[in-house]
Amino acid sequence: MPKTASPVFTEPFVLYQSTQLSAYAERVIHGFTGKPISLGGAAYPAEAAKTNRAEVCQTVGLSPSRLTLPRQTHTDQHRLNDAPCERETDAIILTETGVAAMVQVADCVPIILYEPQRHVGAVIHAGWRGTAQSISAKVAQTLIQQHQARPDRIIAIIGPSIGGCCYEVSTEVADAVGETIPHASLAEYQETQSSGKPRVDLKQVNRLQLAALGITQIELLAACTFCDNHLLWSHRKGEAGRQVAFLELKP
Template sequence: MEPFVVQAQKTNEDQPVLLTIANWMSAFPEITAGFTTRLGGVSEAPFTSLNCGLHVNDRPSDVVRNRERIADVLGQPFDAFTYAEQVHGKEIAIVSLNEQGMGRTSRETALQATDGFITKESGIVLCAQFADCVPLYFYDPVQRVVGLAHAGWKGTVLNISMATISLMTHTFGSRPSDIRAAIGPSIGACCYEVDETVASRVRQVFEEIQMTQVEQEAIITNKGNHKYQLNLQELNRKLIEQAGILSSHIEVTQLCTSCRTDLFFSHRKESGSTGRMIAWIGLT
């Protein structure tokens, strides 16, 4: 069953259409977690219409209005939403009330050079931006810690999932066996062709975690001529398992951002001229 489901149907042209992690919303009413679509905002083409990225040459006032509308639909104060400037690394920030709301209206005030964050504070909603890369969500219901990470191919081979889980463990005493994880909408193996440079880095990861041949074949397929199809979602799932999270505690989407440009922005499918969705998670 698809874990990401529509949270609010669009009732007019201005209301954002959002996806939430349905099982989590039912089991853990103390959190909010999900993924935006491209529908229900005020941005004009080619950012039509719920663009949440301030770095894509959209009108900043439209982006901020879109972000405000998302907060309204979720019933959360806009001041709670906290953003980072992502650099395809594996730097994870610990967010306190001192950082609450950073980056929500400008890039300059965002957490700099950060691709993931964790928090134990209620009233903070962590937000990361996506248009094909893989959103990784984490929640420890025992210690009540949430985490969010941005995993493109670079962040994935740097094992940003392990970095996030380790920081939750060392900072807040989380046990991997207690943590829930979710892998959100992103480009699927059906659409993600990579070259030898990327494939060679992925093979290094296979060696590092001693992945079996069968497991490797589920992640990367040689198409010939130094081209490969890469299942970035499955690679992240295996890395999350390697970090100690139970397979039964991992939710994985079937939604491909490149296949579904009616619903999502896709940097690759739309040749780089497009908007950004956000993944969000927070303790309400």
């Protein structure tokens, strides 16, 4: 299972990319942003975030005219392309070219899926609530069942988020996410500290959910938002900024 640690550049903002998806650079634009710019957040000025999103689009070549972001509320729901959607959703499935999709995170897990033969993909926001509802597996299942993606051809990129090294949670939270992967051993995604409180690795939980569907091409970006706070925004550090995962399918 490949792991990517270092950003591809740090100016004018931090950008991480997948080594696997970079092989499809002529077909997709993808990445995970970081500091110093913020791309959203309820406590961050909306106009500044809008300006920063325009800068990201210009820098990486995304199409600003069809830029779409979901109304994220830690659900297990998705929306399709840039079609109007009144309900809250936490993922966007892409089947049309020229639509730039983003999800905002600041400790939660951002995930990009892409199936090159069908030329379909998705961007997903998976906090612990979304993970406990198996959002990444549900979105992957939609790609498989409704858009003819094959599990063995899906490339899954799990982006920078708070790591198991730092994500201390309640027993209730640890149990809720663990119930989604009954086939896994506790040691694969959880560590109990000397205090008795668990630390959970949400990246590994999402990896295990996807692997259970037969998805084998999974790449983890090892950066931790809490440890690597000089590069990435962290809600647990008390910061208002947000980074994004983005994806656009080229014609």
